[in-house]
Amino acid sequence: MTTFDGFRLPDELLALSAEVRRFVRDEIIPVEQRIDPDAAELPADDYRRLVAKTKAAGLWCLGAPEEYGGGGLGTFAMCLLLEEMSQHRMGLYNPGCGVFGRNPPPVIWGGTKAQIARYAVPALREGYHTFFAITEPSGGSDPAGAIQSRGERRGDHWVLNGTKMFISHAHEAEWGVVFVRTDRTKGREGISCFVVEKGTPGFTARPIQTIRTVAVPNEVVLEDCTVPAENLLGEEGRGLSLCLDLLTRLRFPYSACNLGVAAAAQMLADAEVELRAARWLIWDGAWKADRGEDARVEASIAKLYSSEVLGRVIDGAVQIHGGYGVAKEFPLERWYREARVRRIGEGPSEVHRMVIARALLR
Numbered sequence: 001m002t003t004f005d006g007f008r009l010p011d012e013l014l015a016l017s018a019e020v021r022r023f024v025r026d027e028i029i030p031v032e033q034r035i036d037p038d039a040a041e042l043p044a045d046d047y048r049r050l051v052a053k054t055k056a057a058g059l060w061c062l063g064a065p066e067e068y069g070g071g072g073l074g075t076f077a078m079c080l081l082l083e084e085m086s087q088h089r090m091g092l093y094n095p096g097c098g099v100f101g102r103n104p105p106p107v108i109w110g111g112t113k114a115q116i117a118r119y120a121v122p123a124l125r126e127g128y129h130t131f132f133a134i135t136e137p138s139g140g141s142d143p144a145g146a147i148q149s150r151g152e153r154r155g156d157h158w159v160l161n162g163t164k165m166f167i168s169h170a171h172e173a174e175w176g177v178v179f180v181r182t183d184r185t186k187g188r189e190g191i192s193c194f195v196v197e198k199g200t201p202g203f204t205a206r207p208i209q210t211i212r213t214v215a216v217p218n219e220v221v222l223e224d225c226t227v228p229a230e231n232l233l234g235e236e237g238r239g240l241s242l243c244l245d246l247l248t249r250l251r252f253p254y255s256a257c258n259l260g261v262a263a264a265a266q267m268l269a270d271a272e273v274e275l276r277a278a279r280w281l282i283w284d285g286a287w288k289a290d291r292g293e294d295a296r297v298e299a300s301i302a303k304l305y306s307s308e309v310l311g312r313v314i315d316g317a318v319q320i321h322g323g324y325g326v327a328k329e330f331p332l333e334r335w336y337r338e339a340r341v342r343r344i345g346e347g348p349s350e351v352h353r354m355v356i357a358r359a360l361l362r
């Protein structure tokens, strides 16, 4: 009889995942328990101490390309690990509190060798914060239509002007990428991407307080912000396609964190059924992305479903725990607040429903 014997995870990946789980339980959670429940980061000494351990254990920047000092793991493997890395109080927005490394915005891998060496490699090595600026005051759901910030070439420089909204980490990042219109006549083909360094004259970031405790978003103002021509990332006018291709892949790790926190919140029957469904949707799409196939619809399905499951599971968990569900002594209170943002950030639920419906109607 022919049987299907797929879907067994490689032993090596299971071992790695168990190692990450142990690290979170034994090293990260004990530190979190003695600091402010709303802390955005670990105390600097603890961060340095734990980073030395993850680097020594080969657990640093596992998802980044090997040639630049990362672990070279694919989207699927990272989804498995992030489900573990996110299972602690600040894990939804700061998986592993950053001690497993921070990946720079993936568009940087579309840059030249010189750009990668100058920006990506130090960010990987040092675990810097970086930022990624698409959303504008006129809306984030449809960046192709909403981007009004502009870039104008002047000799060997580009001059950037405009305002970006809700840009995470922009006030503390070493550098980031901004998407601006460089040709008003060309619609989505008229948007280009530039690297902007901290301290560039004409770049300001004003933190905006939200219900999210980590990675405070900012209003970013570009006022005659001048960057050298070599800071153009990818081809002129190709910024949006560069970004959307890579954003698709990012939606799987993002969904894996939704799953991890939902799994940490509760394991009762209905939640368990939804968690398993979410896990399979993430794995299915991540496999497809790793095979190099178009996984845009799967990315939308994974993001939509995992963020909505997260909201339902945490809401149920708060109810079951009564007063303790909303007490800062336990992580549920923070997860409850932060989970709400997951249905808005990285494309709101309505936008993902449109992507899925459009594909069905096509």
Ligand SMILES: Cc1cc2nc3c(=O)[nH]c(=O)nc-3n(C[C@H](O)[C@H](O)[C@H](O)COP(=O)(O)OP(=O)(O)OC[C@H]3O[C@@H](n4cnc5c(N)ncnc54)[C@H](O)[C@@H]3O)c2cc1C
Residues within 6 Å of the ligand: 132, 133, 134, 135, 136, 137, 138, 139, 140, 141, 142, 165, 166, 167, 168, 169, 210, 212, 217, 341, 344, 345, 346, 347, 348, 349, 350, 351
């Ligand atoms: C804490 C936080 C951090 C963030 N970090 C970043 C960041 O680092 N970089 C970045 O670029 N952005 C970031 N964002 C922005 C985020 O991506 C946007 O908030 C999101 O894309 C939605 O855009 P918007 O807020 O402008 O809402 P809008 O686009 O104005 O949408 C408002 C509502 O209308 C709905 N809607 C819009 N169009 C349609 C339609 N055609 N049909 C039906 N409903 C529709 C949306 O689903 C939403 O519910 C962050 C946001 C938050 C809250």
